Amino acid sequence: MLSGKKRGLQSIEFLQAPIISSSASVAGPLESKSSWAEDFDWIMEDYLLGESSWERTETKVLQQVIQIALDKQQLSFEDIEVFLAGDLLDQIISSNYTARELKTPFLGLYGACSTMAEAILIGAMLVEGGFFTRLVAAAGSHHYTAERQFRFPTEQGVQPAPYSQWTATAAGALVLEAQGNGPRVSSITIGRIVDMNQKDANNLGAAMAPAAADTIHRHFLDLNRDSDYYDLVVTGDLGLVGQDLLEELFVQQGVVPKPNISDCGVLLYDGIPEVNAGGSGCGCSACMLCGPLLKKMYRGDLQRLLFVATGALMSPTSTNQGESIPGIAHAVAIEI
Amino acid sequence: MTPDSNEERKKIEEQEYQQLVEQVRPRPNILLNCIWAFIIGGLICTLGQLILDYFRAQGMSMEDAGAMTAVSMIFLGALLTGLGWYDELGKKAGAGSIIPITGFANAIVASAMEYKREGYIFGVGARIFSIAGPTLLFGFVAAVIIGLVKYLTMLW
Known part of the structure; x- marks a missing residue:
């Protein structure tokens, strides 16, 4: 049976488009120097935030960004039916540990830097399909967790190539709902x-x-x-x-x-x-x-x-x- | 279209794309990098020479003074790594701060600091040579070969 929503080979057009009712972003110390600084909801004062490892900090930031997105709509963790998230680390640990705190049904995703779009498109299909009415999609990364996993220990003195990219210390989360106001x-x-x-x-x-x-x-x-x-x-x-x-x-x-x-x-x-x-x-x-x-x-x-x-x-x-x-x-x- | 020609077409596409990447990719400024490596690497070596001269002036033999200089430079490399300065130096100096013995100390201490969070056995112990390991291994291999050559020339 055709769904009537699939378009062409790889696309879907929603009939009752899900709403992004709230969103939040967190930026790291370096990222806060950008010209967008005013548009971030929270800026990390340092790379550890009093935690004992970079990985714990990444988890903390992911939790925090979800909390901020929910706070904007006076929602709590219990109001979330599903949580979709991913990160760059092996076994997507930051997302797993965040989900441990949320205690909601959880789907962990890995799409490297494409994870946020993957979470939104799966979330949108879950909402529009009528399976859930409210869920959270989130993704985050931390410069030093990625450095040590993919490249070198953080204190290693290496010269970056002029074309190499900088892994962002940042996170974003949004709430997708079947009804409400927003894009x-x-x-x-x-x-x-x-x-x-x-x-x-x-x-x-x-x-x-x-x-x-x-x-x-x-x-x-x-x-x-x-x-x-x-x-x-x-x-x-x-x-x-x-x-x-x-x-x-x-x-x-x-x-x-x-x-x-x-x-x-x-x-x-x-x-x-x-x-x-x-x-x-x-x-x-x-x-x-x-x-x-x-x-x-x-x-x-x-x-x-x-x-x-x-x-x-x-x-x-x-x-x-x-x-x-x-x-x-x-x-x-x-x-x- | 046969599978063969499909594969060939893909290969040509990949080659064309590779050429495009080479065109677009910014080149490292080799001259500037060499100058920085020369200046910082040179300063590190000058410091080593000063330390060597100091130990010689204290009446040490050349052999002892050399060993003491290596120990002092390793200590300095480790200290600067611990203070979080050596990686900043490395961004500018490149090979200039990797090649001297201070760079070797940096590789070992940086690994020790990074993996300490996984404990002393499976963290520090297992991964302390993750960067310096190749230098050690092939250093040993070179030593064995040179030892053999020396032995053989002595038999001659």
Whole structure:
């Protein structure tokens, strides 16, 4: 039986679009220097927050961002029917430990930096399908947990490549409801893995850009839209290199979403010279969406947003074994 | 289309994309990096030389003074790592702060600090050489080979 909601090959258009009734964002000490600082709900004063490890801090931040999102609607943990979340760490521990505190049904997700879009699109389907009426989608990352897991011990003196991205210390959470006030998740496109044989773990933007191009192209085809439909198309964390590559790929494919395309990894680190090629990490796009971008939508400055979070599904083990890095991108259309 | 030509087409696409990545990717400023590595690496070596001269002036033999200098430099590398300064130095100096013996101390102490949270056996004990390990292993291999060469030349 056809659902009547599927469009084209990979997209879904919701008939009763779920509402984003609340959202919250937390930014780390470095990220707070960005020009968006006012739009974050909470800024971490340091990287540990009195915890005994980076990992515990990441969990604490994820809990905190959910708490803030719920507080805005005077909701408590008991009001949440399902919790969808992910992070970058092995066994997604930050999300698991957060779910331990929430005590609600929990679905843990891993999509690297694309996790926030993955959580929103699954959450939107659960709500619109009539299975649940209220759920929380969240994602977070911490610079030093990622450094030590994917690269080097944090005190190791290494010179970063000019094209390497900075894993964001940040988190974002939002509440999806069947009814209420706020921007709607109107359609989604589930991405597929695109692997262009990129093997440089310092250049994740290059691994993700083809996936972003593929998903955006697919979204426009499936829903019979062009880029003029959106006020802003914002990719996950391609960074400066990935963003340039995406533009080149668009030119090759003849897709032109040029006028209003940007990238969360570039936006978040705008004006922060310590970061070479922009940000990455699932907290980066989560924080930019749930903070500055959704606030723009609540204020009415943005009407139609296409959020395309991109993930480089990189594992140090497979990279060392000579495997290439698979990329993925999921698209979520949010409209007022 | 046969599977073969599909695969070939994919390969060509990948190669073209790789060329595009090479074009777009910013190049490291090798000259500037070399100058920084030379200055900071040079300063570290100068400091080592000063320490060596000091021990020599105290009346130590060359061999003892050399060993004491290595110990002092390792201590300094470890101290700066513990204070959280050596990684800042490394961002600027690159090879200039990795190659000297202070860089070796940095690799070991940074690992010890990082993995201490997993305990002394499975954390510090098991992973302290996670960065320095290759240097140690291949240093030993080189020592064995040179020892063999020396032995063989003595037999000659």
